Amino acid sequence: xxxxxxxxxxxxxxxxxxxxxSDLNFQVAAGEVFALLGGNGAGKSTTLLTCxxxxxxxxxxxxxxxxxxxxxxxxxxRSLAYLxxxxxxxxxxxxxxxxxxxxxxxxxxxxxxxxxxxxDTVSLQxxxxxxxxxxxxxxxxxxxxxxLALLRKTPVLLLDEPTSxxxxxxxxxxxxxxxxxxxxxxxxxxxxxxxxxxxEVSSRIGLLRDGHLVNQFEASRDVNGKLIHVDVNxxxxxxxxxxxx
Amino acid sequence: MSLIRNIQREARFVxxxxxxxxxxxxxxxxxxxxxxxxxxxxxRQNDTLERTLSQSRVELGEVFDAATDxxxxxxxxxxxTYNAPAEAAFLAxxxxxxxxxxxRIRALALEGQIHESDNFNPELSLAGRFDYAFxxxxxxxxxxxxxxxxxxxxxxxxxxxxxxxxxxARPGRVWLARVLVLASGAALACLLPLWLLGLVFGAGAGxxxxxxxxxxxxxxxxxxxTCALAFGRWAASVNAAVLTGIWLVLALLVPLxxxxxxxxTVPGVDGARISLLQRETVNxxxxxxxxxxxxxxxxxxxxxxxxxxxxxxxxWKWYYAFQQMGDEAAEPLSxxxxxxxxxxxxxxxxxxxxxxxxxxxxxxxxxxxxDMASALEYEMRIRDYHAQxxxxxxxxxxxxxxxxxxxxxxxxxFSAR
Numbered sequence: 001x002x003x004x005x006x007x008x009x010x011x012x013x014x015x016x017x018x019x020x021x022s023d024l025n026f027q028v029a030a031g032e033v034f035a036l037l038g039g040n041g042a043g044k045s046t047t048l049l050t051c052x053x054x055x056x057x058x059x060x061x062x063x064x065x066x067x068x069x070x071x072x073x074x075x076x077x078r079s080l081a082y083l084x085x086x087x088x089x090x091x092x093x094x095x096x097x098x099x100x101x102x103x104x105x106x107x108x109x110x111x112x113x114x115x116x117x118x119x120d121t122v123s124l125q126x127x128x129x130x131x132x133x134x135x136x137x138x139x140x141x142x143x144x145x146x147x148l149a150l151l152r153k154t155p156v157l158l159l160d161e162p163t164s165x166x167x168x169x170x171x172x173x174x175x176x177x178x179x180x181x182x183x184x185x186x187x188x189x190x191x192x193x194x195x196x197x198x199x200e201v202s203s204r205i206g207l208l209r210d211g212h213l214v215n216q217f218e219a220s221r222d223v224n225g226k227l228i229h230v231d232v233n234x235x236x237x238x239x240x241x242x243x244x245x
Numbered sequence: 246m247s248l249i250r251n252i253q254r255e256a257r258f259v260x261x262x263x264x265x266x267x268x269x270x271x272x273x274x275x276x277x278x279x280x281x282x283x284x285x286x287x288x289r290q291n292d293t294l295e296r297t298l299s300q301s302r303v304e305l306g307e308v309f310d311a312a313t314d315x316x317x318x319x320x321x322x323x324x325x326t327y328n329a330p331a332e333a334a335f336l337a338x339x340x341x342x343x344x345x346x347x348x349r350i351r352a353l354a355l356e357g358q359i360h361e362s363d364n365f366n367p368e369l370s371l372a373g374r375f376d377y378a379f380x381x382x383x384x385x386x387x388x389x390x391x392x393x394x395x396x397x398x399x400x401x402x403x404x405x406x407x408x409x410x411x412x413x414a415r416p417g418r419v420w421l422a423r424v425l426v427l428a429s430g431a432a433l434a435c436l437l438p439l440w441l442l443g444l445v446f447g448a449g450a451g452x453x454x455x456x457x458x459x460x461x462x463x464x465x466x467x468x469x470x471t472c473a474l475a476f477g478r479w480a481a482s483v484n485a486a487v488l489t490g491i492w493l494v495l496a497l498l499v500p501l502x503x504x505x506x507x508x509x510t511v512p513g514v515d516g517a518r519i520s521l522l523q524r525e526t527v528n529x530x531x532x533x534x535x536x537x538x539x540x541x542x543x544x545x546x547x548x549x550x551x552x553x554x555x556x557x558x559x560x561w562k563w564y565y566a567f568q569q570m571g572d573e574a575a576e577p578l579s580x581x582x583x584x585x586x587x588x589x590x591x592x593x594x595x596x597x598x599x600x601x602x603x604x605x606x607x608x609x610x611x612x613x614x615x616d617m618a619s620a621l622e623y624e625m626r627i628r629d630y631h632a633q634x635x636x637x638x639x640x641x642x643x644x645x646x647x648x649x650x651x652x653x654x655x656x657x658x659f660s661a662r
Contacts, residue, residue, distance in 0.1 A: 052411040074414045082411030086404035092262045104254045105413045145408075158411070 004029050005079075005156050005187035006051065010060035013046050013211075020046045022211040024060070030155060030185040033178060035198035037191075037235070038208035044191035047208075048158050051189065052082055064156055078106075081149035085161035087141040091134035095124060095144045098133060102148050110151075118147035122177055139170030146177050149186070157181060159190040163197045175201045199232045207238060214238075251422035259426045265392060272388045272434040275380050280442045283335035283376040294327050294347060301325040301349065309653045315641040316561025318653055319352035319634070326350055326630055326659045328623035331614035333452035336443070337378035337606070339615030348627060352638055354571040355631045356523040356579055359624065360516035377439065378609035381460055382602040383496050385435060389467040390488045392427045394474070395481035396420070402481060420476070428468040435460050452612055459608045466601055496602040503596030503603075511589050514582040523575040530567035542566040545573065552643040562642040569635070583621065590617040626659075633657040 004027035011024040021043045028034040036044050049055045051062050053073035062069040065079040089098045099118070100110040119129055122143035133141065142162060149157050163171045178188060178201050191208075192198050198205050207215040215238050217230045259265050305322050312318035328346040350358050397420065400406050410416045436457055443453045470491060474484045530538050535555050543550040546569075555563050597604035610616040637657055646652065 049407060052407060054407060054410050077411055077414055080411060082408055084404045084408050088403040088405045088408070090258070092264075093258075097261065101254070101258055102408075102412050104250075105409070105419065107414055148412075160407075 005065050006034075006189055007063040008047070008051075008060075009063070011047075011050065011057050011062060012059040013043075013050055013055055014058045015046065015055070019058075020211050021050070021057075024208075024211070024213055026206055026213060026216070028156075028187045028189050030187050031182050032203040033182060033188040033190060033201050035190045035192055035202040035205045036208050036213075037193075037195060037198050037205055039193070041210075042208040043211040044208055045160055046211075048082070048160050048189070048191055051158055052077065052080065079154055080156040080158055081152050081154045082158045083142065083145045083149070083160065083162055085164060087138060087145045087162075089133040089136065089141050089144055092132060094132055095119065095129045095136075095140075095147075098144055099148055099151065103151060106152055108152060114151055115147075118150045119144075121150060121180065122147045123173065137170075138165050139167070139173070142166070142170075142174060143177075146174075146181075149181065150184075155186060157186050157188045159188065159192075161192055161194075162190060163192065163194050171197060195235060196232060199230045199235065202230060205230050205235060207235070248418055248422060251418045252425055255419070255422040255426045259423070259430065265427070265430065268388060268391055269430045269434040272380075272385065272431060273438055275384060276377060276435050276438040277442065279375055279377045279380045280335065280438055280446070283338060283374075284442070284446050286338055286341075286374075286376075287330045287335040290330055290341065290346060294329065297347065298325055298327070305656075309650065309656070312648070312650075312653070314561065314648050315638055315646070315652075316564060319561070319565070319638045319642075321351070322656075323349040323351050324630070324634065324656075324659055326623075326627045327661065328619070328626075329661045331619075333443070333448040333456070333613045334615050335446055335613075336376065336439075336448065336452075336456060337610040337613040337615050338374045338376050339378070339610035339613060340617055340620040341615050342374055344620035344623075346623070350627060350631055350634075352565060352568070352631075352634050354523050354527055354568040354575075355628065356572050356575040357520045357527075359627060360520040377456075378606050378613070381435060381463060381609065382605040385431065385460075385463060386467040386492055386496070386602065387489075388434075389428065389431050389464065390471055390485070390492065392431055393424065393468065393471040394484045394488055396423060396427065396472070397476045398479065398481035398484055424468065424472055428464055432461060432464045435464075455612045456609055459605055459612070463601065463605050495600050499600040500596060500603050503593065503600070507589050507592045507596070511585050511592065513585040513589060514578055516582060519575045519578045519582060522578055523571040526574040527567055527571035530570065535563050538563060538567045538570055542570055549639060549643040553645060562645075565635075565638070565642060583624070586617065586621060630657065630659045 006026075006028040008024055008026050011021050012019060013021040024043070024047065026034065026036075036047060038044050046055060050057055051064060051069055053069045053076055056070055064076045067075040067079065069076045089095070090101065093101060096115060096119075099115050103110045124140060124143045124147070128136070128140060133144070136144075163174060166174060175197070178190075181188060182203075190198070190202070203219050205217045206213050207217075217235055217238075219230045220228045301323065305324060308321045308323075309318050312321070326348050328341075330341070330346075334341065348358065395402075397406070400409060409419060413419045439456060439460070440453055443456075444450075448456075471488055474487055477484075479487070539555065543552075549562075552562060593603070594607065597607055607616060611618070634657060637655065640646070641652060
C-alpha cells in the first residue's frame with residue numbers, strides 16, 4: 001500500500017449520548033477503493049460525516065491527506081469531494097450552472113473547457129447539460145457530482161450509498177467512472193449496502209457492525225496485475241455469521 | 246474565500262431562482278401599488294383642500310360684504326382650517342383616515358364644531374388602509390418568512406448540507422451570504438419603489454432616509470427571528486407553521502390584547518358627550534337671565550367687564566358670551582378627552598415594544614406626520630385659530646364699534662404649517 005490518503009485511527013463518535021462508532025481503524029491509499037459495508041445504523045454515514053468535519057470524534061482521529069478533520073477542517077475540505085446518497089443538485093440550475101456554483105463554492109475558478117471535458121468524461125448527454133436539473137435521474141445527478149470531483153481534482157472522494165436507486169446500466173457506468181478516478185490516484189471511501197457492487201469495484205471491503213469494523217477483505221491481483229474481485233460469497237458468509245452471532 | 250465573493254456567488258445563485266425572484270417582484274409590486282394608492286389619496290385630499298380653500302375665501306368675502314353687523318359676520322363667516330399633508334404623508338395615511346384633516350369653523354362655540362364628526366361611522370378604522378406603512382409592517386415579514394424559512398431545512402431535506410459542508414472551505418459563510426442576499430432581496434424590493442416614487446412624489450431625502458432605516462430594522466428583525474428557527478432541527482414545514490404563528494401573535498394577537506388592555510385602562514371620553522354638554526349649556530342660556538351668562542363671563546374675561554350693559558332682548562355680545570361659556574363648561578371634559586387620547590397613544594407606544602409591526606407602523610406614521618401627535622397638534626391649531634377669531638371680533642362686539650366693512654379686513658387667516 002502506498003501512503004494512505006485517509007487514516008482513521010481509534011475513532012469513537014457519540015451521538016445523542018450513544019456511541020455510534022467504537023475504536024474504528026482503517027486506511028485508504030491513493031488509487032484505492034475502500035468500501036464500508038454494513039446494515040442500517042452500523043455507523044457508515046457517521047464515518048463519512050466525521051471525515052468531512054460535520055461530526056466531532058469523542059476519541060481518536062481522522063486524517064485526510066495529512067490534515068486532521070477535527071483541527072484543520074478547511075484543509076481537509078480542500079482535499080476531498082463528497083457525494084451524498086441523493087446526489088442532490090440545485091434543481092433551478094442546469095448541470096453546467098451546478099458545476100460552476102459548486103466550483104466557486106470550493107474556491108476554484110470555473111473553466112468552461114474543463115467543465116465540458118469533465119462532462120464528456122462522465123458521459124452526460126450534451127442536450128442535458130444546459131437543461132435545468134429538476135428532471136435529472138439519479139444517475140445523471142451522480143454523473144454531474146462525479147464531474148465536480150474530477151474538476152476539483154481532489155485526492156480523496158467520499159461516497160455515501162452511491163449506487164442505491166440506480167438501474168444496472170447506470171451502476172455499470174458509475175463503476176467505470178470509479179475506475180477512472182482510481183487510475184487518477186484518487187482515494188475513494190465508499191459506504192454502501194450493496195454487497196455485489198462493493199465487491200465489483202473495491203480494492204478492500206470493511207464490514208461494519210454497531211460501530212465496529214468486524215472484518216476486512218482484500219481483492220488480490222493476478223500475475224498481469226489485474227484486480228481479482230473480493231469473493232462475494234466470502235463476505236456474505238462473514239456477514240451472515242456475524243449476524244447469527 | 247472573502248465574504249464579498251461569497252455574497253457575489255450567492256447573488257448569482259439566488260438570481261437564477263425564479264421562485265425567489267417572483268417573490269421579490271411581488272413584494273416590489275405591492276410596495277409600488279401601496280405608494281401609488283397612498284399618493285392618489287393624498288392628491289385627492291390636496292385637490293379637495295385647494296378647491297375648498299379658494300371657495301372658502303370667496304364665500305367669506307361675500308359674507309363680510311353682505312354683513313350689516315359684526316355679530317352676523319361672525320355667525321355666518323366660516324373659515325377653513327386644514328392639516329395639509331406632509332411631504333411623506335402618502336407613505337402612511339394613518340390618522341388622516343380617522344381624524345379630520347379639514348374643518349370649517351366660525352366664531353360660535355368650538356367644542357361642538359370639533360367633535361361633531363366623532364359619531365361618524367369610522368369604517369376605515371376597521372378595514373385599514375393599504376399603504377406603504379401597512380406593507381412594511383405586516384406584509385414584508387411574511388415575505389421574509391417565505392424567503393428564509395427553509396434556507397437550511399430545504400438543503401438538509403435534499404441531502405445537500407453534507408455536500409455543501411464538504412465543498413465550501415468555510416460553510417458558515419455560505420449560509421451567512423445566502424441569508425444576506427435573500428434578506429437584501431426583500432429589502433431592495435421595498436426600498437427601490439420607495440426611493441423611485443418617493444423622489445418623484447417629493448417625499449424629501451431626509452424622510453426617505455428615515456423610512457429606509459425603519460425598513461432595514463424591520464428586515465433585520467424578521468431575518469433574525471426567521472433564521473433562529475430556520476437553522477434549527479425542525480423540518481421546513483414546521484418552521485413555516487411556527488413562524489406564521491409568531492407573525493400572527495406579533496401582528497394580530499399582541500395588538501388586539503393591547504387594545505383590550507388600553508380600553509380597560511383608559512376608557513377615554515366620548516366626543517359626543519363634550520358636544521352635548523357644550524350645546525346644553527349654550528341652549529340653556531337662552532332661557533336664563535342675561536346676567537346668569539354675563540356675570541360669570543366677565544368674571545373669567547375681566548378685559549370686557551367695562552362693556553355697556555345689555556338692555557335689548559338680544560345682543561350679539563351676549564350670544565357670543567354664552568357660546569364661550571358653553572366651551573368653558575365643556576373644557577374639563579375636552580381636556581380629559583385629549584389627555585385620554587395622549588395616554589392611549591403612549592400606551593400604544595408601549596404595546597409597540599411587544600409588537601414590531603405596530604412599532605414599524607407608528608414609526609412610519611411619525612415620519613409621515615400622520616400619527617396621533619400630528620392629529621392632536623392640528624386640533625390645537627384649530628383651537629388657536631378659533632381664539633384668534635374671538636379676539637378679532639370681541640373688541641368690535643364688546644366695545645360696540647359701529648359697523649364698517651373695512652374693520653373686517655384684518656380678519657385672521659388660518660396659517661398652514
